[in-house]
Amino acid sequence: FIYKQHKINNQLKGFVIAPGPPLLKHFHVFNTELGILPNLLDISNKYGGRVKLDYFYGMPILLITDKDLIGHILGTKSGLLKDAMYELMEKWLGDGVLTCKPDKWKTSRKMLNPAFSVPLLQTYVYSFENSVRVLIEKLKSEVGNSGFNVLPYLSLCSLDIICETGMGIKLNAQQNKNSQYIEDIDEIGAIILRRLFSPIKRLPFTYRFTKDYQKELEVVARIRDFTRKVIDDRKRTKASRTSNNTDEKNKEYSLLDMLLEAESDGRILTNEELIDEVQTFLFGGHDTSATSVALSLYCLSKHPDIQDKVVSELESIFGSNDRYPTPNDLNEMRYLEMVIKETMRYYPPAPFISRMIDEDISFNDVFIPKGIPAMIFLYGVHMNPDYYPNPEKFDPSRFEKETKPYSFIPFGSGPRNCIGRRFATLEVKYTVAQILRNFNVLEVPGHLPQRTTSIVIRFKNGMMIRLELR
Numbered sequence: 001f002i003y004k005q006h007k008i009n010n011q012l013k014g015f016v017i018a019p020g021p022p023l024l025k026h027f028h029v030f031n032t033e034l035g036i037l038p039n040l041l042d043i044s045n046k047y048g049g050r051v052k053l054d055y056f057y058g059m060p061i062l063l064i065t066d067k068d069l070i071g072h073i074l075g076t077k078s079g080l081l082k083d084a085m086y087e088l089m090e091k092w093l094g095d096g097v098l099t100c101k102p103d104k105w106k107t108s109r110k111m112l113n114p115a116f117s118v119p120l121l122q123t124y125v126y127s128f129e130n131s132v133r134v135l136i137e138k139l140k141s142e143v144g145n146s147g148f149n150v151l152p153y154l155s156l157c158s159l160d161i162i163c164e165t166g167m168g169i170k171l172n173a174q175q176n177k178n179s180q181y182i183e184d185i186d187e188i189g190a191i192i193l194r195r196l197f198s199p200i201k202r203l204p205f206t207y208r209f210t211k212d213y214q215k216e217l218e219v220v221a222r223i224r225d226f227t228r229k230v231i232d233d234r235k236r237t238k239a240s241r242t243s244n245n246t247d248e249k250n251k252e253y254s255l256l257d258m259l260l261e262a263e264s265d266g267r268i269l270t271n272e273e274l275i276d277e278v279q280t281f282l283f284g285g286h287d288t289s290a291t292s293v294a295l296s297l298y299c300l301s302k303h304p305d306i307q308d309k310v311v312s313e314l315e316s317i318f319g320s321n322d323r324y325p326t327p328n329d330l331n332e333m334r335y336l337e338m339v340i341k342e343t344m345r346y347y348p349p350a351p352f353i354s355r356m357i358d359e360d361i362s363f364n365d366v367f368i369p370k371g372i373p374a375m376i377f378l379y380g381v382h383m384n385p386d387y388y389p390n391p392e393k394f395d396p397s398r399f400e401k402e403t404k405p406y407s408f409i410p411f412g413s414g415p416r417n418c419i420g421r422r423f424a425t426l427e428v429k430y431t432v433a434q435i436l437r438n439f440n441v442l443e444v445p446g447h448l449p450q451r452t453t454s455i456v457i458r459f460k461n462g463m464m465i466r467l468e469l470r
């Protein structure tokens with residue numbers, strides 16, 4: 001075992017091996033709720049873009065912020081195999097496209113890509129209206145409040161949106177907060193988060209003896225049961241749906257409809273496979289988008305001059321008309337798009353992704369022997385002063401020019417990048433635009449969001465803002 005650790009250190013080329021105490025090694029870096037991101041950023045600043053750490057003696061991990069190496073890893077076959085972090089989601093997401101192994105992934109991704117084609121994305125935009133209309137009404141109740149956490153509102157709205165576009169159902173989560181399904185989605189997220197940083201819960205054998213294990217089985221069974229019923233319902237409606245009104249049909253078209261028609265390996269998907277994919281979209285598309293909207297609002301509350309520029313842009317598009325945005329309107333929101341990009345640079349909703357290097361990699365002066373997990377530290381890339389001068393400054397105008405290749409990667413990169421990135425950009429733009437057309441977003445003096453780390457970032461003290469009617 002000891003020989004193996006020496007062998008890895010000797011074989012690895014082009015990496016700094018970060019010193020750490022014997023045995024515990026870099027446990028202190030990860031064993032902190034609020035400190036992981038700043039700790040990893042300090043390490044990248046101190047040792048550079050390629051560092052070898054050990055969670056614990058014998059558990060190596062490569063911390064990578066070198067954009068060219070990231071481009072190489074994510075762009076080649078070595079970037080297809082996810083590491084053990086994603087296994088925590090397997091009970092819930094099964095063999096869905098986010099978590100599955102490379103062989104299955106190729107067929108799944110090919111089958112799912114058409115669901116995010118431009119014409120379908122445009123039809124999804126029209127279905128945002130209902131959910132965002134309810135959101136605006138709900139937010140009106142907070143006008144004049146001296147500060148409130150906007151994230152729960154956005155999270156429910158985003159869940160409504162993804163359920164309508166993903167499964168074709170109106171969940172009405174915003175009106176119906178106490179539904180079992182919504183509680184279950186929240187609970188499963190919390191269980192995964194608790195497992196992520198608990199050595200006892202990370203190990204499958206010891207995890208079986210914890211309460212979370214039993215809870216996870218119950219919750220996953222209920223979630224999958226719910227989705228199974230939605231799928232059965234949808235199959236029945238589809239069978240009886242009249243096909244002569246194309247507009248109506250397009251309007252109702254959901255990702256699930258597409259999956260019901262899709263073939264994988266020359267056959268229709270089974271119910272279990274459908275559940276895996278639908279749940280994957282729900283997981284991938286719910287918290288990430290809500291967090292991006294919340295962060296954009298927070299950044300705009302801190303920078304009223306930038307908010308004014310976005311509002312002028314919206315006025316030039318809509319004038320005094322209070323219609324809801326069309327896909328064309330969203331295309332015209334160029335400055336807002338730069339603001340959202342800068343927000344995602346500053347606060348990438350998924351601060352790191354990881355891969356298991358399953359074949360030796362030689363790239364320039366770098367050699368990585370197979371069998372080591374690599375953490376692609378997106379936040380570290382975005383905060384690198386070589387790629388973004390004065391990285392601590394919030395400055396949307398950085399995105400007036402093209403960014404350097406692989407230096408802006410909030411949606412990952414390469415063939416396994418985020419399949420929902422265009423959808424997310426539309427949803428985030430749409431929601432932020434509607435909020436700004438209705439409200440002036442103000443800061444809560446002294447509030448600084450405390451980022452805790454999960455697969456998607458979370459905030460220990462919420463995302464506080466104030467609202468005034470515009």
Ligand code: HEM
Pocket residue numbers: 082097098099109280281282284285286288289292348349350353354409410411412413415416417418419420421423424425
């Ligand atoms: C702002 C919002 C979003 C962010 C920041 C985001 C971020 C990411 C990132 C970083 C990855 C790469 C994961 C990896 O390489 O391990 C990813 C993958 C993925 N995302 Fe997103 N995402 C967002 C929204 C969405 C939405 C709206 C959907 C679905 C409707 C979605 C579905 C997925 C799926 C299915 C994958 C896996 C793709 C594959 O492995 O082929 N995401 N996302």
